[in-house]
Structures are given as C-alpha cells and as structure tokens.
Amino acid sequence: MGKMSPSVRSLVSTSLIKKPPSSSPSHKPHTHLTGKPPPQNSGKTQTQTHNPFTSPNLSDAKRVFNSIATSTRNPLDLRRHNALLQSYAAISTVNDSIAFFNHMIKTQPAFSPERSTYHILLAQSCTVPDQTLQSVHQVLNFMVNNGFHPDKVTTDIAVRSLCLAGHVDEAVQVMKQMALKSTVPDAYTYNFLVKCLCKSRVLSTVRGFIDEMKSFGLKPDLVTFTIMIDNVANSKNLREATRLVDELEKEGFKPDCYVYNTIMKGYCMLSKGNEVVQVLKEMQAKGVEPDLVTYNTLIFGLSKCGRVMDAKKYLRIMVEMGHFPDEVTYTSLMNGLCRKGDALGAVALLSEMQAQGCRPNECTYNTLLHGLCKGRLLEKGLELYGLMKKDGMKLDTASYGTLVRTLCRAGRIADAYEVFDYAVESKSLTNVSAYLTLEATVKQILEFSSMLCCMPYVNLQGPDLNEMFLFWVPSFVEGKS
Numbered sequence: 001m002g003k004m005s006p007s008v009r010s011l012v013s014t015s016l017i018k019k020p021p022s023s024s025p026s027h028k029p030h031t032h033l034t035g036k037p038p039p040q041n042s043g044k045t046q047t048q049t050h051n052p053f054t055s056p057n058l059s060d061a062k063r064v065f066n067s068i069a070t071s072t073r074n075p076l077d078l079r080r081h082n083a084l085l086q087s088y089a090a091i092s093t094v095n096d097s098i099a100f101f102n103h104m105i106k107t108q109p110a111f112s113p114e115r116s117t118y119h120i121l122l123a124q125s126c127t128v129p130d131q132t133l134q135s136v137h138q139v140l141n142f143m144v145n146n147g148f149h150p151d152k153v154t155t156d157i158a159v160r161s162l163c164l165a166g167h168v169d170e171a172v173q174v175m176k177q178m179a180l181k182s183t184v185p186d187a188y189t190y191n192f193l194v195k196c197l198c199k200s201r202v203l204s205t206v207r208g209f210i211d212e213m214k215s216f217g218l219k220p221d222l223v224t225f226t227i228m229i230d231n232v233a234n235s236k237n238l239r240e241a242t243r244l245v246d247e248l249e250k251e252g253f254k255p256d257c258y259v260y261n262t263i264m265k266g267y268c269m270l271s272k273g274n275e276v277v278q279v280l281k282e283m284q285a286k287g288v289e290p291d292l293v294t295y296n297t298l299i300f301g302l303s304k305c306g307r308v309m310d311a312k313k314y315l316r317i318m319v320e321m322g323h324f325p326d327e328v329t330y331t332s333l334m335n336g337l338c339r340k341g342d343a344l345g346a347v348a349l350l351s352e353m354q355a356q357g358c359r360p361n362e363c364t365y366n367t368l369l370h371g372l373c374k375g376r377l378l379e380k381g382l383e384l385y386g387l388m389k390k391d392g393m394k395l396d397t398a399s400y401g402t403l404v405r406t407l408c409r410a411g412r413i414a415d416a417y418e419v420f421d422y423a424v425e426s427k428s429l430t431n432v433s434a435y436l437t438l439e440a441t442v443k444q445i446l447e448f449s450s451m452l453c454c455m456p457y458v459n460l461q462g463p464d465l466n467e468m469f470l471f472w473v474p475s476f477v478e479g480k481s
Contacts, residue, residue: 126161179216198231233266268301276301303336338371394428
C-alpha cells in the first residue's frame with residue numbers, strides 16, 4: 001500500500017497508512033479451537049475423485065467392478081474395496097449396495113470385509129428419509145449376522161450421519177436404542193448430539209434428552225454445559241446462561257475462560273457494557289485468567305456502548321498482562337470512535353496500530369471508510385477507498401452503501417457509478433444488490449431535488465442551496481433507505 005498525500009497526513013502527525021514489510025508478518029496466524037493453524041491454500045488445483053460408477057443400476061455396477069478387478073495386476077485390498085463400495089453407495093439404494101457388497105465377497109474370495117466396510121453401508125442407510133429407521137436397522141442386523149456387533153464407533157457414525165442428513169430426532173432414537181443394547185456412546189458422540197439439538201430444538205427438549213441419558217450412565221460434562229451456555233447466550237437469554245453457570249458449578253465443574261467469554265459476548269450483543277465488565281471481574285475473582293479473546297470481547301462491547309475511554313483503558317491493561325492487541329482489538333476501538341463521530345481519532349488509531357506492527361485487514365478499512373463517510377470527510381474516505389482498490393480489498397455492504405450515498409449527496413454521481421463498478425468487479429457484492437443500492441440512492445436524491453424545486457418559498461442559490469442539501473439530504477435518504 002502506498003502512502004497518502006500530504007493533505008491527508010495533515011489529519012494526524014503521521015500518515016494514514018504505512019504498509020508493513022510483507023516478508024515478515026508481525027503476527028502468527030490465528031488458530032482454530034483445535035489449536036492448529038488454519039489450512040493454507042497451496043495454490044495447487046485439487047482434483048476431485050472420479051466415480052467409476054455412472055449408473056445406479058446394479059448389473060452395470062457389477063460389470064464395472066468385474067472389469068476393475070480383472071484389469072488390476074495386484075488383488076484389490078480392503079481400502080480399494082471400501083472405496084468402490086462407497087462410490088457405488090453414493091448413487092444407489094441401500095438394498096443395491098448390500099447386493100453389490102455380497103457380489104464383491106462372492107467374486108473376490110480374498111476380500112475379507114471389516115467393520116469399516118459395514119459402516120459405509122450404515123452411513124448410507126442414515127440418509128434415507130424414514131422415521132421408522134428401517135434401513136438403519138437392516139444394515140445393523142446385516143452387521144450382526146456377519147459377526148460384527150455395533151460398538152461405540154458404530155453409534156457415532158450412525159448419530160453423526162443422521163444429524164448431517166437433518167434427521168436429529170432419529171439420531172436421538174438410535175442413540176437410545178444403542179444404549180439399551182449396552183452400546184453406550186462416548187462423550188464425543190453425546191456432546192455432538194447435544195450440540196445438534198441445541199441448534200434445532202428448544203432448551204427444554206435438550207434438557208429432556210440429557211435427563212433421559214443419565215439413566216444410561218451418561219452425565220453432562222463441562223463441554224455439555226458450555227454448548228448449552230453458548231446456545232442460550234447467542235439467543236440473548238443471559239439469565240438462563242447465568243443459571244447454567246451456577247448449575248455447572250453445583251455439578252462440580254469450574255467455568256473456564258471460554259464459558260465466561262461466551263457470556264460476555266452475549267452481553268455485548270445486548271450492548272450492556274456494565275455487565276460485560278462485571279463478567280470480567282467475576283472470572284478474575286474466581287481465579288480464571290482472561291485471554292486475548294476476553295479482552296477483545298470486552299473492548300468490543302465497551303466500544304459498541306460508546307464507552308471508548310474505558311475500552312482504551314482495557315487496551316492498556318491487556319498489554320500490561322502480556323496480550324498483544326490484534327486487528328480485532330483495534331478495529332473494535334475504531335468502530336467505537338466512528339460511532340461517536342470521531343473519525344479522525346480512528347484515523348490516528350490506525351497509525352498507532354501500524355506503528356505497533358499490527359496489520360489492518362479488510363474489516364478495519366471498511367470500518368474506517370464507513371466512519372469517514374458518515375463523518376462527512378468524503379475526500380479522506382475516497383483516499384482510503386483508493387488504497388483499498390490498490391490492494392484489491394472488498395467493500396462490505398455498509399461501507400459500500402455509505403460511500404455511494406455520500407457521493408450522490410455531493411452530486412458526484414459518476415464517482416458513485418465507479419464505486420459500483422469496483423464493487424461488482426471485486427465481487428464485494430452481487431450485481432443486483434450493488435445496483436439496487438445505487439439506484440435507490442440516485443432516485444431519492446432526485447426526489448429530494450424535485451421536492452425543493454416545487455417549494456414556492458424556497459429561493460436559494462449557491463452556498464445557501466449547498467447548505468440545505470448537505471444537512472437535509474442525509475436524513476431524507478437515510479429515512480427512506
């Protein structure tokens with residue numbers, strides 16, 4: 001990214017943007033909850049696996065299999081047999097897959113299917129929309145008749161396959177049936193199903209399932225409570241979330257940082273800054289050390305509530321505690337400053353951010369662009385927009401709409417259409433949504449202009465008309481958009 005012109009550098013003591021060396025990024029890539037870094041795009045084109053079966057017809061599938069078996073120099077191993085069965089199961093019925101399975105055994109005496117082979121048939125049977133689970137029981141009985149009794153892995157595959165197919169109630173039914181037959185699922189399968197229930201059912205249904213499974217020796221653990229807390233917090237039911245934390249502690253578990261972060265996030269959604277700070281104090285009082293996510297959530301919540309000074313205070317505290325602010329931290333503060341109408345303060349914070357070696361991302365620039373346009377600093381916003389174009393950054397819906405409206409209010413319709421062209425070319429927005437925003441804005445500006453011309457007592461020219469346009473049009477356009 002290049003530097004801005006001297007006119008923009010006059011905003012603050014340093015330039016608006018300085019590009020850090022691309023060869024030595026200052027931050028490590030963020031990790032997922034698993035602790036592993038996100039996968040990097042190697043740039044190589046991944047080839048999709050070709051399905052040798054082009055028809056679900058069983059006779060055709062047998063001929064294809066026979067052709068593959070006879071043309072292969074070495075006998076087909078278990079992995080190859082499983083792969084062929086899975087390929088055919090992807091396009092066939094369960095009955096035809098079982099018949100194909102038997103054909104493989106009959107024609108290939110060396111083939112000795114294992115439990116994993118039967119699990120392919122089980123996963124297929126779970127995709128059949130049948131509340132009676134006839135296909136699932138058919139495959140399970142087929143396994144037992146061939147000497148493979150269901151185990152925990154079998155239960156896990158059935159439950160996950162049913163849930164992924166949208167058959168959550170059937171997954172609950174299978175888990176109970178398996179537990180009755182002494183195949184009690186492990187905690188991973190149990191919590192997976194709890195999570196699926198939380199997404200698709202009311203909390204009372206989830207609690208009913210948990211109570212039922214206690215009779216099989218399965219009790220909720222810390223992960224179970226965390227899943228439920230996350231669900232109710234996301235639905236803004238913080239009273240229930242707090243009650244679940246109390247219940248968690250009564251069961252002998254200690255809330256961890258993730259639990260408190262989840263509740264803090266819920267209060268942020270409700271713009272309750274005092275409660276966000278109270279959660280921080282509570283977790284510290286109970287000996288739970290805040291992490292980077294905690295401080296980022298806290299700063300976001302306070303900034304959203306307009307308490308930018310308090311947010312800056314916790315920015316200093318997090319640094320003292322050894323947590324380095326990242327792009328999320330700074331973007332949250334910029335958003336708070338822009339909400340208060342201090343877009344120039346957000347510009348200064350961008351310079352401070354880069355001085356600390358933290359590289360802004362698309363969200364950072366969109367936040368700042370939105371704030372500059374809302375603060376009627378159009379020229380500065382356009383310079384930032386130029387830098388975004390230079391780096392190929394995408395515009396989000398809010399910054400695009402605000403920039404287009406601000407340009408139209410200033411009478412710069414051609415520039416607004418140029419922004420529209422870039423939004424489409426960069427795939428920031430779809431053609432339809434981008435055009436509708438532009439069309440609606442231009443139409444509203446023309447309506448307002450016509451309204452002024454029809455007012456007999458309005459006889460304004462030059463600066464007076466510009467002043468009216470500047471202060472009346474924003475409320476007129478925003479009220480109709």
